[in-house]
Amino acid sequence: MRTFELSRDMTTMTGKFYPTGHILLMLPDAGAADAAGRPWWTPGWTTTTSC
Numbered sequence: 001m002r003t004f005e006l007s008r009d010m011t012t013m014t015g016k017f018y019p020t021g022h023i024l025l026m027l028p029d030a031g032a033a034d035a036a037g038r039p040w041w042t043p044g045w046t047t048t049t050s051c
Contacts (some may be wrong), residue, residue, distance in 0.1 A: 005025075012018045027033045 010017060010019050016033070025033070025036060027036060
């Protein structure tokens with residue numbers, strides 16, 4: 001799991017957080033994060049499947 005790093009392209013001109021194209025989830029631990037992300041990497045799932 002990567003550490004979240006806020007970059008300039010994730011904020012508006014006034015500095016407010018605006019994560020275009022990202023999903024921000026706050027989960028209790030790495031195990032929960034792994035379980036939440038697992039369906040995205042299983043066979044049959046594509047980026048268009050989730051939209």
